[in-house]
Amino acid sequence: MSLCSVCGHPVEGGVAxxxxxxxxxxxxxxxxxxxxxxxxxxxxxDQIHQYKYAQALWLKRDLADLLCGCLSAHFDAAAVDAVVPxxxxxxxxRERSFNQSAALAQELSRRIGxxxxxxxxxxxxxxxxxxxxxxxxxxxxxxxAFAVARPxxxxxxxxxxxxxxxxxGATLSECARxxxxxxxxxxxxxxxxxx
Numbered sequence: 001m002s003l004c005s006v007c008g009h010p011v012e013g014g015v016a017x018x019x020x021x022x023x024x025x026x027x028x029x030x031x032x033x034x035x036x037x038x039x040x041x042x043x044x045x046d047q048i049h050q051y052k053y054a055q056a057l058w059l060k061r062d063l064a065d066l067l068c069g070c071l072s073a074h075f076d077a078a079a080v081d082a083v084v085p086x087x088x089x090x091x092x093x094r095e096r097s098f099n100q101s102a103a104l105a106q107e108l109s110r111r112i113g114x115x116x117x118x119x120x121x122x123x124x125x126x127x128x129x130x131x132x133x134x135x136x137x138x139x140x141x142x143x144x145a146f147a148v149a150r151p152x153x154x155x156x157x158x159x160x161x162x163x164x165x166x167x168x169g170a171t172l173s174e175c176a177r178x179x180x181x182x183x184x185x186x187x188x189x190x191x192x193x194x195x
Contacts, residue, residue: 002014002019003019003035004019004020004021004023004024005018005019005020005033006020006021006024006028006029006031006032006033006034007021007023007024007029007034007166007169008033008034008035008036008074008194009021009023009024009194023135023168027135027136027139029169029172029173029176030173030174030176030177030180030187031161031169031172031173031176031187031188031189032176032186032187032188033074033075033188033189034166034169034172034188034189034190034191035070035073035074035075035189035190035191036070036166036190036191036192036193036194037066037067037069037070037190037191037192037193038066038192038193038194039193039194040165040167040193040194040195044066044192044193045193047059047062047063048063048164048165048192048193051063051100051164052096052100052164053096055097055098057098057103060103060104060107061107063104063164063192064104064107064108064111066192067104067108067162067190067192068108068111068112070190071108071112071160071190074190075160075188075190077112077114079158079186080112080114080158080159080160080188081114081115081157081158081159082114082115082116082117082120082153082154082157082158082159082160083105083106083108083109083112083114083115083116083117083159083160083162084105084117084118084120084121084154084159084160084161084162084175084179085099085101085102085104085105085106085118085121085161085162085163086101086121086161086162086163086171086172086175087099087101087102087118087121087122087123087146088101088102088123089123089125089126089127089145090123091126092126099118100164101162101163101164102118104162104164104192105118105162106118108160108162108190114160117153117154117159119149119150119153120148120149120150120151120153120154120179120182121146121147121148121149121154121175121178121179122146122147122148122149123145123146124144124145124146124147125144125145126145127141127142127145135168135170138167138168138170138171139168139170139173139174141170142170142171142173142174143174145174146174146175146178147178148178148179148181148182151182151183154179154182154183154184155182155183155184156183156184156185157184157185158184158185158186158187158188159179159184159186159187159188160188160189160190161175161176161179161187161188161189161190162189162190162191163189163190163191163192164191164192164193165191165192165193165194165195166189166191166193166194166195167194167195169189172189172191175187175189176189
């Protein structure tokens with residue numbers, strides 16, 4: 001299956017060259033490349049919902065297996081300097097009691113032997129849920145929602161950004177924009193599922 005070379009969105013038909021989808025041409029994401037392990041539907045959707053909202057933490061290992069496979073297929077894990085999760089706002093973190101992306105990123109970093117960095121990227125503004133927004137509104141909703149608290153930890157490094165679900169890529173792109181503004185050399189993004 002062919003994919004957009006930037007966001008990893010599946011492309012219908014065979015494409016023998018580096019292809020950039022219309023969404024990435026219209027609003028180029030800040031990340032260098034993003035990929036997801038699967039589609040956000042069926043059993044995978046159910047597992048992510050159980051993990052995220054019902055604290056089915058035993059699913060972390062299975063979801064991390066998917067992330068590892070995706071990483072192996074699309075990236076060079078040895079080139080990663082730091083594994084960074086998409087942060088939750090403190091209010092959302094209290095509501096949920098854990099950051100699902102941070103738990104996955106920590107497990108992934110342990111498996112690939114790379115530094116986990118859960119402190120550099122922070123969420124400074126609580127955003128509305130992205131679920132009902134189109135791509136343009138998602139970009140506006142996330143603009144200015146993140147900051148880098150420790151730029152010296154990301155400057156001149158290759159960062160692997162981790163999230164559970166990627167839909168339009170707006171959240172990952174805004175995180176990547178801030179990481180690059182702080183001096184990150186490369187920002188790759190990986191998610192368990194693509195919405």
